[in-house]
Amino acid sequence: MNRIISAFSFVAILSFVFPASSATTTPSSKNLESVAVSAPVAVSSKEPFEDYLEELYDEADLKKSGLNYEVFRRAATGFFNLKEQKKLNQSKDILSIVDFGKSSREKRLWIVDLNKKKLLYNSLVAHGMGSGNDKALKFSNVENSHMSSLGFYVTENTYFGKHGLSLKLNGLDKGFNSNAKQRAIVVHGADYVSEAFVKKQGRLGRSHGCPALPKEITPEVIQLIKGGTCLYIDAPSANYASAYLDADTAIKRFENEILAKQSKLLSR
Numbered sequence: 001m002n003r004i005i006s007a008f009s010f011v012a013i014l015s016f017v018f019p020a021s022s023a024t025t026t027p028s029s030k031n032l033e034s035v036a037v038s039a040p041v042a043v044s045s046k047e048p049f050e051d052y053l054e055e056l057y058d059e060a061d062l063k064k065s066g067l068n069y070e071v072f073r074r075a076a077t078g079f080f081n082l083k084e085q086k087k088l089n090q091s092k093d094i095l096s097i098v099d100f101g102k103s104s105r106e107k108r109l110w111i112v113d114l115n116k117k118k119l120l121y122n123s124l125v126a127h128g129m130g131s132g133n134d135k136a137l138k139f140s141n142v143e144n145s146h147m148s149s150l151g152f153y154v155t156e157n158t159y160f161g162k163h164g165l166s167l168k169l170n171g172l173d174k175g176f177n178s179n180a181k182q183r184a185i186v187v188h189g190a191d192y193v194s195e196a197f198v199k200k201q202g203r204l205g206r207s208h209g210c211p212a213l214p215k216e217i218t219p220e221v222i223q224l225i226k227g228g229t230c231l232y233i234d235a236p237s238a239n240y241a242s243a244y245l246d247a248d249t250a251i252k253r254f255e256n257e258i259l260a261k262q263s264k265l266l267s268r
Contacts, residue, residue: 049251059117066122067110071099075232078152078242079114080250082230083257087154087172089228094120096155096225098211100127100136100148100235104204109213111225121221126193128209134202136235141171141179146208149177149185150240153231158222163188164215167222169231173242177233185209187225189218 053076057069075097082088093115102108109125112118127136130146140147151173158167167187171177177185190212191197192205211233213221225231 046247046251049247049254052254056114056117060112060119062110062112062119065110065119066102066107067097068099068101071097071101071234072110074234074245075230076114077247077250078232078244079230080253081244081246082152082154082172084249084253087228088230092227092229094225094229096229096231098125098231098233100131100139100150100233102135104134104136104206105198105202109211111221120224121217123217123221124193124195124198124204124214126190126204126207126210126212129206130209131206133206134204139176139235139237139240140209141176141183143179143183148209148211148233148235149180149183150233150235150237151177151242152244153177153180153233155187155225155227155229155231158226161186161188163190163212165189165219165222167226172244173240176240176242183209185211187211187213187218187222187231189213189215191215 053073054069056076057063057067057072062072063069075095079088079095083090093113095112095114097110097112099108104124104127107122107124109121109123110119111121113120128146128148130140131138131148136148138147139150141149149171151171153169153171156168156170158165160166165188169180169185169187171180171185188210190205190207193212193214194204197205211231
């Protein structure tokens with residue numbers, strides 16, 4: 001996946017159509033005005049979009065950090081869709097990803113700066129006690145289930161609660177995480193999210209459904225991702241579905257962003 005794509009290569013890619021050939025036939029003596037012009041050929045934007053995601057995945061060294069590419073691809077697809085629908089802060093390109101398909105003993109939270117193509121944080125994160133012990137196996141959108149919820153969230157404002165500085169989340173996937181506010185599903189710190197707890201108990205402690213973080217990094221993480229950034233929680237599930245996973249609409253946002261960057265470069 002070591003595909004390095006320069007910004008200027010997107011000009012041709014995103015022009016959507018281009019002539020297959022500019023050559024014309026040689027006019028005959030019988031018909032001096034007869035010329036053959038080739039028809040334009042449609043170009044799919046899917047391949048450059050996939051190339052871009054693979055390049056970003058490589059440059060941010062996400063494979064080395066343990067983030068599965070398909071999980072990253074789903075998260076990034078949703079990010080572009082949410083940007084297109086103006087549900088995210090347009091000035092921030094921060095994407096937070098949780099993979100609850102992994103053991104709680106593993107670092108399963110990634111915070112990526114998509115603009116800089118840089119991994120900012122890779123951390124432990126707790127799941128809800130109703131979802132399972134070491135691994136989260138069940139998910140719910142129901143109050144008092146104490147389970148984690150899958151899907152796309154947008155971060156909102158902060159507040160000080162019983163866990164200190166905390167961050168409100170708005171769940172966007174109806175039926176999967178849309179009750180996040182009623183359930184008080186927030187980002188907060190917890191003593192039971194630490195390597196020391198894992199060594200003692202063989203797994204992390206568990207929350208009431210919140211994606212709880214190590215206390216020592218919670219304030220800086222919350223300050224980074226607050227105010228309209230995307231959080232995506234993934235896990236193997238036969239039931240989960242989301243409109244934000246539509247690759248075709250994500251590609252439209254991708255095209256617009258690349259064209260905007262091209263315009264800015266060419267205007268210098």
